[in-house]
Amino acid sequence: MYEFLTGPMLILTFVIFFIGIIWRTIWYFRGLSWQLDRVAYKPHLSYGIKGALRSVIFWLLPFGTRSWRFYPGTTLLVFAFHIGLLFTPVFLKAHNIILNERFGISLPTLPEGLADALTLMVIISAFFLLLRRIAYPQHRIITTAYDYLLLLIAAAPFITGFMAFHQVLNYQFWLIAHIISGEVFLVAIPLTKLSHFIGFFLSRIQLGMDYGIKRGGMKGKGMAW
Amino acid sequence: MPEGKLCNRTPVNTEEQLHALLADKSGKQYYEEMNHLNVDTKALWATIQKTLKSRLKTWLEICAHCGMCADSCFFYLANKKDPKQVPSYKIQSTLGELVRRKGQVDNAFMQKVMDVAWGKCTCCNRCGMYCPFGIDMGVMFSYLRGLCHSQGFIPWELKIGAGMHRIYRAQMDITTEDWVDTCEWMAEEYEDDWPGLTIPVDVAGADIMYTVNAREPKHYPEDLAEAAILFHVAGENWTVPSEGWEETSLAMFAGDWEACKLQVESVYDAMKRLQAKRMVVTECGHAYRATVIEGPYWAGLPNGQTPIPSFHYVEWVAEALKSGKLKIDPAKKIKEPVTYQDSCNYIRNAGLKDAARTIMSYIAEDFREMSPCKEHNFCCGGGGGMNGLGRYRKERNNGLKVKRDQILATGSNLVVAPCHNCWDAIRDLEEVYRVGIRWSFLKPLLISMIEVPEHLKPKEE
Numbered sequence: 001m002y003e004f005l006t007g008p009m010l011i012l013t014f015v016i017f018f019i020g021i022i023w024r025t026i027w028y029f030r031g032l033s034w035q036l037d038r039v040a041y042k043p044h045l046s047y048g049i050k051g052a053l054r055s056v057i058f059w060l061l062p063f064g065t066r067s068w069r070f071y072p073g074t075t076l077l078v079f080a081f082h083i084g085l086l087f088t089p090v091f092l093k094a095h096n097i098i099l100n101e102r103f104g105i106s107l108p109t110l111p112e113g114l115a116d117a118l119t120l121m122v123i124i125s126a127f128f129l130l131l132r133r134i135a136y137p138q139h140r141i142i143t144t145a146y147d148y149l150l151l152l153i154a155a156a157p158f159i160t161g162f163m164a165f166h167q168v169l170n171y172q173f174w175l176i177a178h179i180i181s182g183e184v185f186l187v188a189i190p191l192t193k194l195s196h197f198i199g200f201f202l203s204r205i206q207l208g209m210d211y212g213i214k215r216g217g218m219k220g221k222g223m224a225w
Numbered sequence: 226m227p228e229g230k231l232c233n234r235t236p237v238n239t240e241e242q243l244h245a246l247l248a249d250k251s252g253k254q255y256y257e258e259m260n261h262l263n264v265d266t267k268a269l270w271a272t273i274q275k276t277l278k279s280r281l282k283t284w285l286e287i288c289a290h291c292g293m294c295a296d297s298c299f300f301y302l303a304n305k306k307d308p309k310q311v312p313s314y315k316i317q318s319t320l321g322e323l324v325r326r327k328g329q330v331d332n333a334f335m336q337k338v339m340d341v342a343w344g345k346c347t348c349c350n351r352c353g354m355y356c357p358f359g360i361d362m363g364v365m366f367s368y369l370r371g372l373c374h375s376q377g378f379i380p381w382e383l384k385i386g387a388g389m390h391r392i393y394r395a396q397m398d399i400t401t402e403d404w405v406d407t408c409e410w411m412a413e414e415y416e417d418d419w420p421g422l423t424i425p426v427d428v429a430g431a432d433i434m435y436t437v438n439a440r441e442p443k444h445y446p447e448d449l450a451e452a453a454i455l456f457h458v459a460g461e462n463w464t465v466p467s468e469g470w471e472e473t474s475l476a477m478f479a480g481d482w483e484a485c486k487l488q489v490e491s492v493y494d495a496m497k498r499l500q501a502k503r504m505v506v507t508e509c510g511h512a513y514r515a516t517v518i519e520g521p522y523w524a525g526l527p528n529g530q531t532p533i534p535s536f537h538y539v540e541w542v543a544e545a546l547k548s549g550k551l552k553i554d555p556a557k558k559i560k561e562p563v564t565y566q567d568s569c570n571y572i573r574n575a576g577l578k579d580a581a582r583t584i585m586s587y588i589a590e591d592f593r594e595m596s597p598c599k600e601h602n603f604c605c606g607g608g609g610g611m612n613g614l615g616r617y618r619k620e621r622n623n624g625l626k627v628k629r630d631q632i633l634a635t636g637s638n639l640v641v642a643p644c645h646n647c648w649d650a651i652r653d654l655e656e657v658y659r660v661g662i663r664w665s666f667l668k669p670l671l672i673s674m675i676e677v678p679e680h681l682k683p684k685e686e
Contacts, residue, residue, distance in 0.1 A: 031279025040529030141308035207359030217574015
């Protein structure tokens with residue numbers, strides 16, 4: 001079971017993940033239309049790139065935009081959640097050992113204590129993101145069952161990983177559950193709206209180009225996000 | 226029942242159709258007919274498939290339902306944080322649902338969509354600045370208005386407005402003759418006070434081609450005279466075109482893209498015909514947005530630019546003040562606290578905030594910014610056509626509260642509002658809420674405080 005999940009199944013997962021992401025990116029850019037979107041992307045590419053960079057960079061910085069500053073609690077939760085979500089699995093020691101065994105590659109790794117803290121950070125922020133959806137009417141009204149499912153898909157590998165690492169009750173059970181949920185997560189990224197993994201950048205680049213080229217970027221100093 | 230006599234899928238292209246609609250007071254019969262208008266679901270879905278591309282599809286799909294757009298919307302704030310006013314909810318329950326059902330929707334659904342697209346959104350695009358993914362719901366509502374228009378579900382006034390553009394190339398029934406007469410009349414009217422004042426029509430090769438909002442010749446012709454006076458004092462070599470002088474676009478508010486194209490092309494034709502060095506448009510936000518920002522795309526100009534460089538009035542004023550073409554008498558500067566209404570259409574959506582600040586630094590001693598301001602300012606409450614829609618008057622008046630409170634918080638009683646929609650909305654908010662504020666375009670303020678060179682003054686009798 002373990003051999004299969006970390007062998008052929010892992011390869012299949014990565015194939016779906018990477019091809020899905022690449023396909024989404026190509027599909028997105030091919031679907032842009034200067035006339036329907038009303039943005040002259042190509043004739044003013046340098047303004048577009050400037051606008052796109054502003055649009056992405058300010059939004060990648062915690063409290064970098066007025067919106068992030070307006071919702072400080074949400075901003076902390078969102079950044080804590082995503083930083084843990086992205087860095088922990090990539091730089092986890094155990095993952096890099098498997099990577100090295102299977103594919104002969106590995107990355108620098110996080111100290112175990114830090115990885116454990118980041119994992120907890122993901123679980124705790126996921127819990128508060130869940131509460132936030134339930135507690136506030138302005139979030140409840142737009143929340144669907146799908147949103148809860150996706151939150152579960154994203155948090156599950158961290159919960160199971162945490163249990164496995166601390167060998168709670170049955171290590172084997174948590175380990176297998178962790179691998180499966182991790183693979184589900186990776187496959188879900190290109191196939192569900194977790195595709196904002198790449199969609200965030202695509203959409204931000206587009207709107208940045210829109211502001212950079214059409215909506216003032218060629219006359220003003222650029223949008224003050 | 227299929228299509229009605231007044232409410233149908235056919236745009237207004239003749240004066241006869243237009244008069245029939247105008248005769249239907251407040252659109253009573255029009256809205257009654259709308260209750261029976263069927264939805265051509267096949268055509269609707271075909272249009273969606275052809276025009277809903279990766280940008281809009283991605284926006285609809287990846288919305289994380291995080292709710293960060295909620296507080297960006299002035300309707301949400303004005304309606305005591307009613308969750309049904311959250312922008313994400315508004316677009317997901319209309320356009321989102323329409324796409325999920327593959328266009329298989331009925332009359333009741335389309336009427337609901339219309340009521341949201343025009344009655345709960347002014348397409349101010351503020352939400353797009355607060356969404357981490359950059360999902361611009363104003364853009365989506367504008368797109369949705371186009372879909373509604375194609376199915377005949379549009380507010381009565383906008384069917385008329387778009388029809389006006391189709392027939393007269395203006396938002397009102399003003400013929401070329403009416404326009405030229407108004408120019409002559411205004412020049413004559415003010416000639417005594419301003420010797421040598423003219424409104425030159427169709428002069429080729431001028432430095433500036435000036436264009437207006439049809440309301441000016443129709444209802445406020447003195448605005449045209451004021452523009453002439455300021456150009457005159459500044460020593461500008463300017464002209465107005467006899468045709469292609471109207472920059473506004475009720476067609477844009479209606480989502481009638483074909484009429485939008487017809488309208489802006491009339492202005493672009495004038496630009497090409499007169500070969501002025503540049504174009505300057507009057508103090509109107511959506512006119513600039515329609516003709517300068519969006520128009521080139523409707524007209525299919527791949528570089529996204531108008532045929533000659535185009536400027537909003539605030540850009541010209543800022544430049545004239547900086548270069549000294551217009552000089553302000555320091556004794557006549559505005560002494561009282563004064564604030565500035567940043568128009569969504571030329572500030573947020575066209576980046577002209579600095580021109581506005583330059584002007585205020587020259588004319589006001591106690592300029593007070595609204596909070597928030599510049600790109601982040603709230604819509605006046607009357608944008609996107611909302612000022613003119615009887616069906617949504619209650620919603621509009623309620624929404625004005627946000628602007629009211631913003632103005633009051635500055636402690637100023639005077640609002641400079643160089644945008645017709647903002648100007649109207651602020652006038653109406655004073656009428657509704659009686660808070661004791663005044664509002665003004667730039668032109669009358671400037672005329673009251675400029676230094677007039679001796680040779681331009683009337684000779685003493």
